Amino acid sequence: MSQQKRVLFRSGWLPWVLLAPQAAVIGMFFFWPASQALLQSLQQQDAFGLSVDWVGLDNFRQLFNDSGYLASFRTTAVFSLLVAVLGLGISLLLATMANRVVRGAMVYRTLLIWPYAVAPAIAGVLWLFMFAPSIGVVSYGLDRMGFQWNHLLNPDHAMALVVAAAVWKQISYNFLFFLAGLQSIPRSLLEAAAIDGASPWKRFWTITFPLLSPTSFFLLVINVVYAFFDTFGIIDAATQGGPGKDTAILVYKVYYDGFKAMDLGGSAAQSVVLMAVVVVLTVIQFRFVERKVNY
Amino acid sequence: MKTSLLAASKAALLAAVLAVNSAPALAQTEIQWWHSMGGGLGDWVNDLAKDFNASQKDYKVVPVYKGAYDESMAGAIAAFRAGNAPHILQVFEVGTATMMASKGAVVPVGQVMQQAGVKFDTAAYVPAVAGYYTAPNGQMLSFPFNSSTTVLHYNKDAFKAAGLDPNKPPSSWPEVAAAAAKLKASGHKCPFTTSWVGWTQLESFSAWHNVEYATKNNGFGGLDARLVFNSPLHVRHIENLANMAKQGLFVYKGRGNTADATFVSGECAMETGSSGLYANIKKSAKFSAGIAPLPYYPDVPGAPQNTIIGGASLWVMAGKKPQEYKGVAAFLQYLARPEVAAESHKRTGYLPVTKAAYELTEKSGFYQANPGTDVAVTQMIRKTTDKSRGVRLGNLPQIRTIVDEEMEQVWAGRKTPKQGLDEAVRRGNELLERFQKSAKL
Numbered sequence: 001m002s003q004q005k006r007v008l009f010r011s012g013w014l015p016w017v018l019l020a021p022q023a024a025v026i027g028m029f030f031f032w033p034a035s036q037a038l039l040q041s042l043q044q045q046d047a048f049g050l051s052v053d054w055v056g057l058d059n060f061r062q063l064f065n066d067s068g069y070l071a072s073f074r075t076t077a078v079f080s081l082l083v084a085v086l087g088l089g090i091s092l093l094l095a096t097m098a099n100r101v102v103r104g105a106m107v108y109r110t111l112l113i114w115p116y117a118v119a120p121a122i123a124g125v126l127w128l129f130m131f132a133p134s135i136g137v138v139s140y141g142l143d144r145m146g147f148q149w150n151h152l153l154n155p156d157h158a159m160a161l162v163v164a165a166a167v168w169k170q171i172s173y174n175f176l177f178f179l180a181g182l183q184s185i186p187r188s189l190l191e192a193a194a195i196d197g198a199s200p201w202k203r204f205w206t207i208t209f210p211l212l213s214p215t216s217f218f219l220l221v222i223n224v225v226y227a228f229f230d231t232f233g234i235i236d237a238a239t240q241g242g243p244g245k246d247t248a249i250l251v252y253k254v255y256y257d258g259f260k261a262m263d264l265g266g267s268a269a270q271s272v273v274l275m276a277v278v279v280v281l282t283v284i285q286f287r288f289v290e291r292k293v294n295y
Numbered sequence: 296m297k298t299s300l301l302a303a304s305k306a307a308l309l310a311a312v313l314a315v316n317s318a319p320a321l322a323q324t325e326i327q328w329w330h331s332m333g334g335g336l337g338d339w340v341n342d343l344a345k346d347f348n349a350s351q352k353d354y355k356v357v358p359v360y361k362g363a364y365d366e367s368m369a370g371a372i373a374a375f376r377a378g379n380a381p382h383i384l385q386v387f388e389v390g391t392a393t394m395m396a397s398k399g400a401v402v403p404v405g406q407v408m409q410q411a412g413v414k415f416d417t418a419a420y421v422p423a424v425a426g427y428y429t430a431p432n433g434q435m436l437s438f439p440f441n442s443s444t445t446v447l448h449y450n451k452d453a454f455k456a457a458g459l460d461p462n463k464p465p466s467s468w469p470e471v472a473a474a475a476a477k478l479k480a481s482g483h484k485c486p487f488t489t490s491w492v493g494w495t496q497l498e499s500f501s502a503w504h505n506v507e508y509a510t511k512n513n514g515f516g517g518l519d520a521r522l523v524f525n526s527p528l529h530v531r532h533i534e535n536l537a538n539m540a541k542q543g544l545f546v547y548k549g550r551g552n553t554a555d556a557t558f559v560s561g562e563c564a565m566e567t568g569s570s571g572l573y574a575n576i577k578k579s580a581k582f583s584a585g586i587a588p589l590p591y592y593p594d595v596p597g598a599p600q601n602t603i604i605g606g607a608s609l610w611v612m613a614g615k616k617p618q619e620y621k622g623v624a625a626f627l628q629y630l631a632r633p634e635v636a637a638e639s640h641k642r643t644g645y646l647p648v649t650k651a652a653y654e655l656t657e658k659s660g661f662y663q664a665n666p667g668t669d670v671a672v673t674q675m676i677r678k679t680t681d682k683s684r685g686v687r688l689g690n691l692p693q694i695r696t697i698v699d700e701e702m703e704q705v706w707a708g709r710k711t712p713k714q715g716l717d718e719a720v721r722r723g724n725e726l727l728e729r730f731q732k733s734a735k736l
Contacts (some may be wrong), residue, residue, distance in 0.1 A: 044733050047393050048400040049376045051733075062729070068722070133548075136560075152549050153707040240550055240696075243703040260365050261693045262372060262393070263729075 032274065040268035047262040059269035069253070069270075076249040079163060080227035087167045087174055087223050088216065095178035096204070107170065109179065116172035120230065124237025126161055127165035131157075151239065155246035158239045162247050165234045170226055174219050181215035182208065213293045221285055250274050252259055316447035318382050318513040324354050326622045327381035329361045329371055331442075331607070335574065337641055347629045354622035356383075364390070364607065365692065371612070375400055380612040382623050385440060387607045388427065389691040392514065394610050395436060396689060396734040401609045402620070404627065405434040410617070419631070419649045422676040423601050427685040428608050431515070437608035437714035441645040443571035443604045444671045445491075445499040445589045447471075452582040453564040457481035468535055471565065471590050475544035479562045485546040485563035489537065490554040493698035495567045495589070495606055500532060502683035503589055505597035509727075512681040514688040518731045522694070522723045525716035528595065533705060540706045547706045550699045567721050569605055570671035571645035586667030588674055595624030601677040603685045606645060644668065646675055689730030 003173045009015050013116040041144055045052040063069050098108050115123070132152060139149040151157040185208060186195075193203045235241060241248030241256070248256075251274060258267030332340045338361055345354040361367035364387035371384045386394055394401055408415035417425060428437045451461035457478045465471045475486035489495050500506035506528055511520035539545035546563065548554035558566040559580050567589060576584045581694065591598045593610050611623055629635060636652035639645065639659050647653040653672060656662070662669040679685075698719050705715040 027462065046397060046733050047372050048397040049372075050397060050399045053733075066725075135560075152547055153703060242550065242700060243707060244700045244709075256696075257693075259369055262369065263690075266729075 004082065030070060037271050037275070038234050040264050041272045042265075043268075044265040047227045050187035059265045060273070062266065063269055063273065068202065068248075072248055072253060074206070076228070076251075079159065079166075079231075079247070079249050080224055082159075082163045083166045083170065083227040083231070084220060084223040086163065088219055089169045090167065091171045091174035092178050092212075092216075095175050095182055096208075099182045100173070105265055112175050113172045115169055116176075118169060120169065120233030121237045123169045124162075124164050126237045127161060127168070127234075131161050151243075153243050157241055158243055158247045161229070164233050165238055166227065166231045170223060174223065177215050177219055178212065181212045185211045202256065217285075217289060217293045220289065221282060224281060224285070225278060228274065228281075250277075301390075309702040320578050323352070324622045326354055326356045326383065326619060326626060328356055328358045328383040328385075328609075328626075329367050329381040330358055330385040331360070331362065331364045331367045331387075332385070333360060335578075336441075336643060339639065342632065343635070343639070346635075347626055350629065350705055351625065354625060356622075356626050359455045362438075375612065378614075379535050380614070382612060382615055382619055383626075384610045385607045386437070386610050387513075388442075388605055388685075389695065391428065391437070391608070392687050392689040392691060392730070393629075394731075395430075395687075396518075400613055401435050401436075402613050403436045404428075404438045404609075404611055405436070407611050407620050408624050408627070411621045413624045413628050414416065415628075419651060421647060421650060421653065421676060423677065423679050423684070424604055424646055424648065426679055427604055427687070437610045438630070439648050440607055440609045440630070441639075441643065442604040442606040442608075442648075442675075443569040443645055444604050444675055445495045445503075445567060446570045446602075446670050446674070447587040447589055448558055448566045448568060448572060448576065449585050449587060450558070450564045450582050451479060451585050452562060453481075453561070455485065457564075461583075461585065464585055464589060465565075466588065467593050468590045469592075472535070472539055472544060475539060475565065476542075479542075479544055484543075485548075485557060486543075486565040487545045487565040488548045488554045488557060489545075489566060490548075490552045490568040491605070491695075492550070492702050493695035496532065497529065497537065497698060497700075498686045499530070499589060499602045500548070502601060502603045502679075502685070503591050503599050504528060504595045505680055506595075506730065507680050507682050508686050509688055512684065513686045515681070515684060518689065518734055520688060521656060521727060522688075522720045525713070525720045526591070530713050530716055533702070533716060537631045537705050537708075537712050541708065543704075547703070550696075570646070571606065571644055573668065584667075588670055600683045601679055603672045603683065604646070604675070644671075646671060688727060689734060690726040693726055697726075 032196045042054060042056060043052050044059065062166055094112060098105065100114065101108055118126070128136075130136045131149060132154060133139050133150050136149075142149045149157055151161045189211075190203055193207055198206070228249075229251050231249065232252045235247055235249065235252045236255065237249045241252050250270065254267050254270045254274060257263045257270065260266075313454070328340075328344065330337075330340050342356050342361075344358045347469055348355050359381070361370050364385075368386055371380055374380045380400075395486050405415065405417070415435075417429065417433065420435075420439065420474070422440045424442045425435060427442075428439055429435050447464060449464050454461040454464075454474070457474075458481065459474055459477055465474045471487060478486035498508055501513075501524060506526060508514060508524050509520045509522045511517045514520040536545055540547065548557045548563065552568065552572075554563065554566055555568055555572055555575070556570070557563040558572070559576055570586070573586065588599065589602050609627065611620070615623075630639075631649055633649060633651035633655050636648045637655040637659070640647040640652055640656055641659075647656060653676065657669075688695070701715040701719040701722075704710040705712050710718070
């Protein structure tokens with residue numbers, strides 16, 4: 001961060017004009033809906049919007065008096081951590097491998113990027129089919145090996161299922177960035193280390209990994225946001241938050257209450273809480289994790 | 296999405312061209328009808344509209360499939376907020392209280408009929424069906440379109456293999472457990488399962504035994520109704536099911552209607568579920584299946600009373616032109632015609648809407664030719680009591696989800712039946728309080 005280049009504009013209005021398109025997009029797709037959510041979180045309305053009543057912080061009070069909601073924080077933490085760590089770990093491994101492939105590299109890459117094009121709900125259904133108790137391919141195989149798979153009643157199995165589906169779907173995205181990061185690492189550095197006798201393992205941890213840290217950091221932020229916000233489709237399709245509420249992460253409840261139960265006030269209050277959580281998490285990441293990043 | 300948008304814009308263009316070309320000659324009033332009937336049932340809905348359109352010249356009913364029940368309802372709500380709701384909306388029975396509470400958004404069917412000058416006799420309708428959609432003052436709020444009820448489906452071939460009499464299905468819960476034990480002994484991995492746990496094991500169970508599911512006549516008497524399905528009888532039933540689950544006699548197959556597929560495939564030998572499953576079984580099952588009345592506890596006085604309905608009704612949305620309402624009334628009147636309603640009943644397995652339709656079906660010999668199809672009807676064509684008329688509570692879809700969540704803990708052995716039911720009642724009542732608050736505003 002030491003040597004910053006500053007570009008100076010002579011004119012006063014040009015920078016604003018150049019910023020305008022981006023500002024408009026952010027305003028329309030982020031600030032406007034976010035402010036709507038803030039507004040609605042203070043209201044209670046019936047399904048058709050015929051009556052709107054200002055209820056102050058009632059929606060929030062209700063939320064934090066609900067033990068199920070508080071438990072869902074823990075579920076969300078476990079889920080997000082697993083998705084981020086597994087998602088990053090596996091895709092880094094795959095990217096490192098794919099980077100070494102000489103023949104047919106395009107084929108590998110295309111195949112690995114493919115799942116990204118799959119809609120979350122479809123990913124959920126896909127994994128659900130494989131793991132459906134008694135008829136799914138995987139659960140049938142597990143059954144034959146003497147392992148009773150039942151995500152309908154076993155919370156650990158259910159969590160494993162949604163984590164697997166969420167990770168599988170995000171791996172492509174992570175892979176793409178890791179691969180690009182790997183390819184931008186100068187060959188000369190690695191060759192010099194190799195000549196000095198560093199093992200591939202050593203080379204990876206002392207050269208490749210530190211040089212990948214900006215990418216990894218970026219992906220960490222993206223993956224946490226993904227796990228927090230983008231996974232309700234998978235959960236809805238695979239477990240609907242069950243068994244009990246054991247896979248009902250925060251965003252799933254936002255989706256359920258808002259779109260299935262049509263309780264807009266309660267749902268908006270939850271999304272405000274969720275927004276606050278992610279802001280705090282992102283600040284923490286930038287404050288503490290970013291220090292370890294070499295640009 | 297894109298293709299449908301494209302198709303829609305094409306259709307709009309076409310409609311505009313047609314309108315310009317033939318505006319004065321064909322002043323047909325269009326009636327938009329949003330529904331949730333996919334697959335074979337979608338064909339049924341389209342045929343109804345087609346036949347109605349062919350039967351007269353003034354109105355044209357346009358059925359539009361809008362996804363599953365909750366999706367079409369959410370879609371219609373969004374459309375209403377944007378000022379372009381359909382004329383007729385099909386709403387599932389658990390959405391009834393929400394629709395009723397939204398007085399400015401809907402017009403009672405009784406009022407639509409009256410203002411259109413259509414002769415409309417609520418007494419002609421099957422009470423247990425129409426009663427659900429009728430206001431305390433006797434006015435019919437929505438038109439009972441497709442109603443099913445809870446029955447026991449059983450696999451006759453599996454019964455034979457287990458040494459059970461395939462023509463003598465279990466009628467009580469102790470008999471269900473005994474039959475399940477025999478099925479298990481014969482090597483069956485899933486002797487008994489159920490779909491819609493909340494609907495079959497608590498809501499319909501309560502009406503069948505003539506006990507309250509919620510106070511205030513299950514919500515018919517006011518918005519301050521509260522759940523009471525943790526009575527000793529309910530606890531006894533859930534304990535019974537939990538014991539069956541422990542012994543592998545009852546196998547839980549998931550929420551909603553996911554268990555249906557396991558019965559149709561032959562994996563599970565008995566299932567309590569919707570009578571509407573009949574058409575599907577007839578089409579896909581590779582075994583001989585039977586339908587029996589919902590089991591009950593014979594020692595409970597007043598049981599069996601009647602079961603309650605599932606399915607959906609047609610609501611008329613507010614803010615349309617008088618001429619359009621006339622068309623809506625004409626269409627609903629058409630649907631209630633004995634021959635039309637009887638044909639719908641035979642085709643879909645849904646309950647007949649009117650008594651005349653039932654009698655017509657009976658006369659045609661349909662029930663003799665298709666044994667079991669009358670089970671649901673006889674369960675419903677009875678005089679209902681205040682406790683058995685149905686369950687009309689706000690936020691009922693969410694209450695069913697709560698029941699699912701708590702019962703999953705019970706089947707897994709992590710909560711006792713009493714704990715699970717108590718917790719479901721407590722959580723459900725919170726929702727009811729919330730609904731009462733928002734509906735009063």
